[in-house]
Amino acid sequence: MKNNVIYKGYKIRVRCLDWEQINTLDKYWKTFTNFIESEKIIGLGMNWTDDYLYFDYAIGVINDDDTFNKIQNIDFSSTDFNVEYIELNLSNLNEWETFKGKDSEIKEIYENQIDCYNRSYDYELEYIDSKGNIEIKIHFLN
Secondary structure (H helix, E strand, O other), rough: OOOOEEEEEEEEEEOOHHHHHHHHHHHHHHHHHHOOHHOOOOOEEEOOOOOOOOOEEEEEEEEEHHHHHHHHOHHHOOOOOOEEEEEEEEOOOOOEEEEEEEEEEEEEEHHHHHOOOOOOEEEEEEEEEEOOOOEEEEEEEE
């Protein structure tokens, strides 16, 4: 795996029954965007359970120590989130497929474009800007 990237962030465990994860992740993103511009942080989904009821979701950075230092200053004790620091070696992002749309259409993007119920993947990266645009990079297994 040439040109790998290092992702650093803080993850939480998320329940995803009937798309309830959207509300949880919206609150989690706001915890970060109260202190950091949304364009500077990246969401990372991973570690789905076999029944797909739970997964881990991190918010962090790739190769951005200045923003990561700001993330480290967030006081998570005043939130409902039990966070855990992670550092992951991810494969070259050129090997990932990219999907774009509006964050308000995230369910449709995952169901119709990404085909999340029929295609297997181990990681998803989400880039969301302050205008509600989203870019999702998926690392498919097949």
